[in-house]
Amino acid sequence: MTLRVGVVGGGQLARMMIAPAVEIGIELSVLAEQEGMAAKLAATAVGDYHDLQTVLEFARGVDVVTFDHEHVPQAVLRALVDAGIAVHPGPDALQFAQDKLAMRAKLDELGMPQPDWSAVSDVAGLQRFLDDHGGRAVVKTPRGGYDGKGVRVVSAAAEAEDWFATLAEDARGGALLVEELVDFRRELSQQVARRPSGEMSAYPVVETVQRDGVCAEVIAPAPHLSARLADVARDVGVGIAEGLGVTGMLAVELFETTDDRVLVNELAMRPHNSGHWSQDGAATSQFEQHLRAVLDLPLGDPSPRQGWTVMVNILGGPAEGGIDERFAAVMSAHPDVKVHTYGKDPRPGRKVGHVTAFGDDLDDVVYDARAAADFFAG
Amino acid sequence: MTLRVGVVGGGQLARMMIAPAVEIGIELSVLAEQEGMAAKLAATAVGDYHDLQTVLEFARGVDVVTFDHEHVPQAVLRALVDAGIAVHPGPDALQFAQDKLAMRAKLDELGMPQPDWSAVSDVAGLQRFLDDHGGRAVVKTPRGGYDGKGVRVVSAAAEAEDWFATLAEDARGGALLVEELVDFRRELSQQVARRPSGEMSAYPVVETVQRDGVCAEVIAPAPHLSARLADVARDVGVGIAEGLGVTGMLAVELFETTDDRVLVNELAMRPHNSGHWSQDGAATSQFEQHLRAVLDLPLGDPSPRQGWTVMVNILGGPAEGGIDERFAAVMSAHPDVKVHTYGKDPRPGRKVGHVTAFGDDLDDVVYDARAAADFFAG
Numbered sequence: 001m002t003l004r005v006g007v008v009g010g011g012q013l014a015r016m017m018i019a020p021a022v023e024i025g026i027e028l029s030v031l032a033e034q035e036g037m038a039a040k041l042a043a044t045a046v047g048d049y050h051d052l053q054t055v056l057e058f059a060r061g062v063d064v065v066t067f068d069h070e071h072v073p074q075a076v077l078r079a080l081v082d083a084g085i086a087v088h089p090g091p092d093a094l095q096f097a098q099d100k101l102a103m104r105a106k107l108d109e110l111g112m113p114q115p116d117w118s119a120v121s122d123v124a125g126l127q128r129f130l131d132d133h134g135g136r137a138v139v140k141t142p143r144g145g146y147d148g149k150g151v152r153v154v155s156a157a158a159e160a161e162d163w164f165a166t167l168a169e170d171a172r173g174g175a176l177l178v179e180e181l182v183d184f185r186r187e188l189s190q191q192v193a194r195r196p197s198g199e200m201s202a203y204p205v206v207e208t209v210q211r212d213g214v215c216a217e218v219i220a221p222a223p224h225l226s227a228r229l230a231d232v233a234r235d236v237g238v239g240i241a242e243g244l245g246v247t248g249m250l251a252v253e254l255f256e257t258t259d260d261r262v263l264v265n266e267l268a269m270r271p272h273n274s275g276h277w278s279q280d281g282a283a284t285s286q287f288e289q290h291l292r293a294v295l296d297l298p299l300g301d302p303s304p305r306q307g308w309t310v311m312v313n314i315l316g317g318p319a320e321g322g323i324d325e326r327f328a329a330v331m332s333a334h335p336d337v338k339v340h341t342y343g344k345d346p347r348p349g350r351k352v353g354h355v356t357a358f359g360d361d362l363d364d365v366v367y368d369a370r371a372a373a374d375f376f377a378g
Numbered sequence: 379m380t381l382r383v384g385v386v387g388g389g390q391l392a393r394m395m396i397a398p399a400v401e402i403g404i405e406l407s408v409l410a411e412q413e414g415m416a417a418k419l420a421a422t423a424v425g426d427y428h429d430l431q432t433v434l435e436f437a438r439g440v441d442v443v444t445f446d447h448e449h450v451p452q453a454v455l456r457a458l459v460d461a462g463i464a465v466h467p468g469p470d471a472l473q474f475a476q477d478k479l480a481m482r483a484k485l486d487e488l489g490m491p492q493p494d495w496s497a498v499s500d501v502a503g504l505q506r507f508l509d510d511h512g513g514r515a516v517v518k519t520p521r522g523g524y525d526g527k528g529v530r531v532v533s534a535a536a537e538a539e540d541w542f543a544t545l546a547e548d549a550r551g552g553a554l555l556v557e558e559l560v561d562f563r564r565e566l567s568q569q570v571a572r573r574p575s576g577e578m579s580a581y582p583v584v585e586t587v588q589r590d591g592v593c594a595e596v597i598a599p600a601p602h603l604s605a606r607l608a609d610v611a612r613d614v615g616v617g618i619a620e621g622l623g624v625t626g627m628l629a630v631e632l633f634e635t636t637d638d639r640v641l642v643n644e645l646a647m648r649p650h651n652s653g654h655w656s657q658d659g660a661a662t663s664q665f666e667q668h669l670r671a672v673l674d675l676p677l678g679d680p681s682p683r684q685g686w687t688v689m690v691n692i693l694g695g696p697a698e699g700g701i702d703e704r705f706a707a708v709m710s711a712h713p714d715v716k717v718h719t720y721g722k723d724p725r726p727g728r729k730v731g732h733v734t735a736f737g738d739d740l741d742d743v744v745y746d747a748r749a750a751a752d753f754f755a756g
Contacts, residue, residue: 002700002702002721003702003705015400016400016401018396018397018400018419019396019397019398019400019401020397022393022394022396022397022419023394023397023657023716023717023718024705024717024718024719025701025702025717025718025719025720025721025731027721041396041400041419041420042419279401283713283714283716284713292709297705297706297709298706298709298710298713299709299713300709300713300714301713301714303714305683305684306683306684322380323403324380324381324403327381327402327675328675328676331670331675331676331677331678332676335661335662335676335677335678335679336661336678336679336681338401338661339401339402339403340401340402340403341402341403342403343380343403343405353403
């Protein structure tokens with residue numbers, strides 16, 4: 001009996017599960033939002049993941065349902081579970097990735113280090129938080145934000161007035177999340193895989209460089225990180241995976257503060273951009289690890305295969321011509337760099353691929369990865 | 379414009395092109411012999427590759443046609459070329475992989491080191507060769523043999539009488555190939571990639587261990603090989619790729635003789651079992667390299683990523699239950715070993731998958747790979 005994994009969502013994360021699925025011998029199928037998406041090769045169905053019947057029908061042909069994103073509604077997730085379908089990560093865990101206020105409250109309960117935060121339901125409440133935190137803060141919509149969307153740095157409560165107005169129109173009511181502006185040295189990401197039966201495996205913590213709220217570059221492992229902070233990051237990742245009951249891959253985005261603490265910024269319960277380095281740089285890629293985890297198979301070795309791996313995103317892609325037309329130039333100049341593209345049309349700021357370089361000299365590896373990615377820009 | 383490669387043949391070699399195609403962003407399609415084959419995920423057509431119309435129709439949707447095997451008839455290959463379709467490797471090269479007598483004659487012409495050989499069309503001719511070569515020799519049918527089929531060690535000409543009888547029935551007539559029995563220390567394999575525009579790239583020469591005429595194990599690079607013989611092997615590989623006009627991957631199977639020579643045993647013009655180590659062990663896998671070569675893209679770095687990589691074939695698979703049922707055991711015992719399976723039903727002697735292990739201590743790596751493969755046996 002071939003093991004069958006069904007992925008809801010046809011984006012690049014689903015696409016990048018195809019290679020390890022084919023290599024191990026797992027049958028991967030994808031419920032895509034539309035035709036021609038990044039994961040089209042494995043798409044066995046096209047439909048709306050908000051529609052229970054669509055998802056139920058898709059789920060009947062697989063052993064476990066997992067996800068390309070965290071947007072499947074709780075009602076659909078819970079109906080799948082009620083129908084006896086294995087869903088990983090499950091709704092109890094995913095609620096904390098779907099609602100940043102629920103996430104902050106749960107992390108407090110678990111004693112995880114995080115920025116000061118508050119739920120604010122009106123301008124006055126936000127202004128009080130601002131007054132208590134030096135006059136500036138980060139306001140976030142609890143739901144639906146990603147890659148910098150739904151996130152705003154404000155220095156006056158009035159700057160979030162439109163969001164409060166939207167909240168007022170929402171029958172469910174609700175609040176915005178406000179967080180202190182953290183004085184951070186850099187951003188890190190800690191990934192952990194967890195099986196339904198409990199086994200966990202932590203990747204080395206990596207440094208992530210964001211531009212305009214989007215991940216631009218990852219260095220694995222994070223350079224010059226103290227052993228103490230690396231241990232804290234791992235413990236935070238493992239603690240959250242266990243405390244929230246995550247199954248599959250978890251990414252914990254962290255701030256490394258100027259006073260040598262790590263604070264939890266965001267969570268993602270799926271393979272994550274900060275782990276793409278592992279495709280070429282780790283003994284087990286995050287995509288293989290995710291498949292193993294959701295199938296409750298023993299986890300693979302997450303160790304780096306060499307001193308350094310650097311991943312640089314291809315954002316937007318060439319202004320003229322397709323990505324493929326740059327292949328010859330980049331491959332000729334960088335025969336040792338690995339090129340990954342997602343079959344998506346270039347569009348400003350859109351993630352359309354990434355490159356990875358690896359080796360034992362960090363400066364060389366960073367240079368190679370950036371230089372190779374530059375061939376796809378402009 | 380996405381680059382499109384069409385593969386004729388739906389076996390495991392086509393299957394193993396899927397992962398790098400998805401990663402780079404090449405659209406791979408496969409003309410499979412039947413439904414449900416190893417490469418079924420990329421199969422866009424099912425049909426008979428002996429039928430020109432079937433292959434022509436398949437070829438119309440791709441930029442280049444390449445192969446999972448070397449069995450497509452010359453007439454079909456030449457008609458594709460005449461129709462203006464890019465075919466790599468092309469018919470002029472493939473004829474030498476399809477006819478071992480033509481191959482031996484061509485290698486003589488190129489001055490390549492090879493065993494004494496002769497074309498023999500009757501028992502008397504074979505007996506003369508035997509008498510001149512110590513009374514034992516290897517007889518091969520020039521066409522259609524692989525994995526030890528069509529190969530027989532004889533010590534009397536009468537032992538090939540049935541094959542001569544078959545020849546006599548064949549309207550085309552023809553001859554058998556007879557080769558001296560080489561006194562060899564071990565077998566090696568040299569792989570070379572070559573682009574239509576001429577660029578070539580050689581992998582490190584590897585040691586291959588055959589059992590019952592089938593590749594069982596590969597150690598990359600070949601241990602304890604003198605630098606001189608490694609150079610000769612590379613020169614032979616490069617010379618054959620160029621001399622025969624091979625495009626894509628070429629594998630040259632070699633004998634390392636007890637008197638320190640290398641002699642050409644067999645050729646394969648496609649990714650080859652002796653190169654599966656490169657999926658996990660080289661900066662560029664032979665499958666990615668093949669795609670780059672047939673698309674005339676710059677070739678990738680074929681360097682090993684660590685000291686040693688060992689590949690062990692899974693032959694036959696478990697007598698009871700499927701391969702997948704062994705996953706948990708092997709993954710638990712060997713989290714650092716890479717498992718590859720081909721989606722094929724286990725059958726005695728059939729190649730249904732392989733495992734690779736890598737590291738800097740050869741004994742450990744050999745042990746790990748063999749121990750992991752053992753989980754799939756018996």
